[in-house]
Amino acid sequence: MIIESSAPTRVDLAGGTIDIWPLYLFHPGAATVNFAINLRAHCRIETRDDGRIILESRDRKVAFETELAAIEDLVREERLELISKLVHFFKPTTGFHLIANSEAPAGAGLAGSSALNIACIGALNHLVGNRYPASRFITIAANVETTVIRVPAGFQDYYSAFYGGVSGIHFGIDGIEREMLDVEMATLERRIAICYTGEPR
Template structure:
């Protein structure tokens, strides 16, 4: 049973953060890969598929962790017991509570509209929402970049492989983003593209195949660091495609965006085994026959979501055909805003 809340002692904090769809330059955002590809950048846009975290004060030292979307819950008598535990049902919340080390009891409730393993950075968006909620609850005033660093590092602890940086910026800022990756730091810049232009031209389909982004990315990471020339050349070309696509977006040259999206996927699918699947290939083929111009898997691949760029006016036809072929169409609306944090007395 949940502990009794004590609203008179401290307010409840609620945070929301959106997921994302990536356009180009993924995997290169893993440190230190981008250091070997000068001018590297990643392009993505936030989608109105939200994650949320609510932190409620409890009497005493009791800690409750609840994931609404995965139907799991666990309770600890205090922070020491949480830290001493060798396993957790709600690992993400447990690791962040451990990091922020609250001095009093609390209940952390998380939720996500993203399907399991969708490849649209639901876990990273939830990391941002939970980081922001716990930071405010514990009285820490964090700027967005510090929030990103904490979320990224703690998520690496959770999944036990390197994490890229790109997923956290859409959650923080919303809109369309170019994340510039350089030796002197990471810089996010808004790409001035009207959200309606994106919404008109893209379809997002879930393949229903859960994936583990860390595994595919880890295989590519190891191959790159071990001197695999094929992977190095592919990522070098992917970095160049991302730079060219950035310029195409600035010019509003959608024909060039489509061409580059096709080139990016052609290269990415050969980086490691399992990045594509028979269903992904089938859905991309069906899309192409019904007005699709280009497509790529979201995230690291192996299942999850496929992002499809379509001819103007063909969105409905592509969505229907892909759904009939076994894809689950997700609503694609660009999130105009990023992280939102509210305090309720």
């Protein structure tokens, strides 16, 4: 079986770190605005019959192998740490080769890791029989990434990766709500230029 999933990266227009819990609780009316762009993160899973797990990042040129019997060890794996922790969370029962690739340069400030997170969650969830409804993906993504970066993760990046388009994301005591903003995409595209200097942010 082959499973393919992808998610877009984003440009942040307003809000920034106000999307981190509990910071937004101290700022009534906190909101962020962002829009997805067509630089995507991709996840491809090819199942295997031999119980082996191969995790590979094409853009980072990193790969390693383990086996289903050692899946618990992935929670401590530092190579491809985000992907390893996602695999540990989903705990597939079949061998597979996971290939990740990001079109956005590492450290470009376009939320490439969050897009990859959502793409991998979509593929891994399908691999385990759609164990979780899609409405849980953002929570899973934020919680797993928090264990990787060891500080609270912001939420806005996952919303753009999950929904695409232009988003107004509102943060409050009763939760987080995404508003789809009615923006003519062709007009937005004409007014935005994204340049990469070759250096991480």
